[in-house]
Amino acid sequence: MDESPDERSDETPEFHIETDAIHAGQEPDADNGALMTPIYANSTYEQDGPGDHRGYEYSRTGNPTRTDLEENLAALEGGEYGRAFSSGMGAINTILNLLEAGDHVVAGDDVYGGTHRIFTQVYEDYDLEFDFVDTTDHDAVGDAMRESTELVWVETPTNPLMQVNDVGALADLAHAHDALCVVDNTFATPYLQRPLELGADVVSHSLTKYLGGHSDVVGGALITDDEELDEQIGFYQNSVGATPSPFDCFLVLRGTKTLPVRMDRHCENARTLAEWLADHDAVDEVYYPGLESHPQHELAAAQMDDFGGMLSFEFDGTLEQASTVVEETEVFTLAESLGGVESLIEQPAAMTHAAIPREERLAAGLTDGLIRVSVGVEHVADMKRDLQSAFDAALAE
Numbered sequence: 100m101d102e103s104p105d106e107r108s109d110e111t112p113e114f115h116i117e118t119d120a121i122h123a124g125q126e127p128d129a130d131n132g133a134l135m136t137p138i139y140a141n142s143t144y145e146q147d148g149p150g151d152h153r154g155y156e157y158s159r160t161g162n163p164t165r166t167d168l169e170e171n172l173a174a175l176e177g178g179e180y181g182r183a184f185s186s187g188m189g190a191i192n193t194i195l196n197l198l199e200a201g202d203h204v205v206a207g208d209d210v211y212g213g214t215h216r217i218f219t220q221v222y223e224d225y226d227l228e229f230d231f232v233d234t235t236d237h238d239a240v241g242d243a244m245r246e247s248t249e250l251v252w253v254e255t256p257t258n259p260l261m262q263v264n265d266v267g268a269l270a271d272l273a274h275a276h277d278a279l280c281v282v283d284n285t286f287a288t289p290y291l292q293r294p295l296e297l298g299a300d301v302v303s304h305s306l307t308k309y310l311g312g313h314s315d316v317v318g319g320a321l322i323t324d325d326e327e328l329d330e331q332i333g334f335y336q337n338s339v340g341a342t343p344s345p346f347d348c349f350l351v352l353r354g355t356k357t358l359p360v361r362m363d364r365h366c367e368n369a370r371t372l373a374e375w376l377a378d379h380d381a382v383d384e385v386y387y388p389g390l391e392s393h394p395q396h397e398l399a400a401a402q403m404d405d406f407g408g409m410l411s412f413e414f415d416g417t418l419e420q421a422s423t424v425v426e427e428t429e430v431f432t433l434a435e436s437l438g439g440v441e442s443l444i445e446q447p448a449a450m451t452h453a454a455i456p457r458e459e460r461l462a463a464g465l466t467d468g469l470i471r472v473s474v475g476v477e478h479v480a481d482m483k484r485d486l487q488s489a490f491d492a493a494l495a496e
Contacts, residue, residue: 116175116290117359124170125352136167138349160337164345168352169320172310175289175355176302178322180329182336183348187285187305188213189341190319194281194301196335198249200226205243206252207234209260209465211283212447214252216454231459234264235395237272244276253299254283255292256399259411259447259471260464261386263395266402270298279328285309285438290362292403295324301332306343308438309408312354312361318343361440361476365408368482369474373410375483381490383413409437411447411471416493421468422446423493430477430485437473442482444472 114122125136139162144155155161165183173181184190191214198204206218208231218229230243234253251273255264266282273280281301282294288309294302304310306318319341323329336342343351366389373387385392388399389406399406414421424444425433431444448460448467455465474482 119171119174120290120358121356123174124167124172136164136349136352138345139163140345158345159340159342162342162345162348164348164352165343168343168348171352171355172304172320173322175358176284176295176322177289177293178295178302179324180326180332181320181322182329182332183306183343183351184319184321184336185341185343185347186317187303187307187319188217189339190303190305190321191217191283192341193321193332193335193339194250194303195222195227196339197279197331198222198227201228201247202249203228203230203245203247204250204252205230205232205234205240205248207254207257207262207264208232208459208462209257209262210252210254211258212454214254214283220454234269235262237265237268240269240272244272244278246276248273248276248278251278251280252283253280253294254286255402256286256388256407256409258286258409259386259469261388261393261409261411263388263393263399263402265398266294266297266299270300273300274298286407286409287403288358288362290359291366291405291407295322297402300325300328306351306354307436309362309365310355310358310438311351312358312439313350314436314439314441316347316350316354318347318351362405362408364476365474366405368476368479369408369410370406371479372472372474372482376410376412376486379490381415381494383415386411408474409472410474411469413466414468414470414490414493416468418467420493420496421470422449423496424486424489425470427489427492428485429488430481431472431489439473440476442473442475442477444470447471
């Protein structure tokens, strides 16, 4: 792993991320001293004269609660500009709005199913072209690049196979072709990885996940250091209107305050559980970058400050038995999404990645029996006991 937060102090512009998580973008209310950012439930704002407003005119365009969230997220990622959206897909859609018919995109071959769907089932109809390749293979990425390539889309770690991509190398490949490099940092969060520092142009987040952290809000974000690019993103944010409500922004701001302490526990639990699964007779393969057996373990240790709370594994049994495993847990809830304080378990082939054609899934290594786990903050001994009980039930069939 990279150096600890204390050892990063000389490189930190002003405050450590634990401090920014609580304070960045937020000041006590100037009128009454309220400590928490208020929920400004306004659709419109009084103007002093026609066109003479006080910073806000209409809440699709801007809202004070959203402004505080956007500034907070930008600070956490070490970026200058942040934009919040009503969902992670709203953020991804906005990046695609920057492209034109005939443009080409290179993306990983095991990206999130919703990302694959909007690429292939929505934007291919608008004459955008997409190639899905193994982004850990830089030769494959280079071979896929064209004169028309305008975007390299990167997940790291990837969803759900937990591959770790070299952000700096992929950004260099993108920039050599005058293309943007956008990194989905949802799994790692800015607490563990800051892609802008590694060379990315834009960072994308599903705020629904770790940044919200409590499975009670849906949101997305884009962060950049490029003022012109931010202005373009802001134009589409306003024009398309995929903006979050003030209440949603308030919930995410509440979540970011505890991001560091939650992520420490997520990482600790996931590392312990991954090691237990790796030694288990009922498990064929464990995908977790914190394991030394992971093919990109050294890259993850260099690029991330810890290895995250997500892991996947192959159960040593039939498809039906793997389905039994995810159905028989009690501590782990069978549900989509991730990044909340509670542990979740799912079968990507039937759930989060069902939109990807089966032959493409299998070619990318997403087998029918793959199980993905979002490791929560419960006691890890209870997680082990819960999975062992589910394994026993499956193997008894």
